[in-house]
Amino acid sequence: MASEKPKITVVLNDGQFQPVTSYDAQRLSEFPNNQIFDLSEVSQRSPEHHKLYWSVLGAVVRSTGKWATSDHLHKELKMICGYHQRIISEITGAIFYVPDSIAMSKMNQQDFNVYFETAMMKLAEAIGQDPMELFEIMPNLLKKPPLD
Numbered sequence: 001m002a003s004e005k006p007k008i009t010v011v012l013n014d015g016q017f018q019p020v021t022s023y024d025a026q027r028l029s030e031f032p033n034n035q036i037f038d039l040s041e042v043s044q045r046s047p048e049h050h051k052l053y054w055s056v057l058g059a060v061v062r063s064t065g066k067w068a069t070s071d072h073l074h075k076e077l078k079m080i081c082g083y084h085q086r087i088i089s090e091i092t093g094a095i096f097y098v099p100d101s102i103a104m105s106k107m108n109q110q111d112f113n114v115y116f117e118t119a120m121m122k123l124a125e126a127i128g129q130d131p132m133e134l135f136e137i138m139p140n141l142l143k144k145p146p147l148d
Helices: 022-029 047-064 070-080 109-127 131-143
Strands: 010-013 016-019 084-088 095-099
Touching: 016 022, 047 070, 047 109, 047 131, 070 095, 070 109, 109 131
Parallel strands: none
Antiparallel strands: 010 016, 084 095
């Protein structure tokens, strides 16, 4: 059964692993010297960049009405940007396309940068303007009081 405790996180500094938080330090202190650990590299993604992507999609959906939700737009962008897998059914021979994930655990920052730029370019083509402009305008429109 998997542990309910969070994983211990360390960072490599000058060839030495250092705990990231006091929780990590406490957990490490519970182990004897010479304990062997099985480490996995964690790619660091920018949460701010990820949030920007979803904010832009939300602004585009609200201002254009072309998509029902930002999730619908997101799925379409992944497909038109080529972030999908082609699957052929062994039973029927039918071809299916399944979108890839852009989750932080599935895509590193460098790959996300490429995806983001491609998605913004495709989105600009679809709506006839830079989607970042809508993102910058939308917060101001939402704050304005209604006109009488």
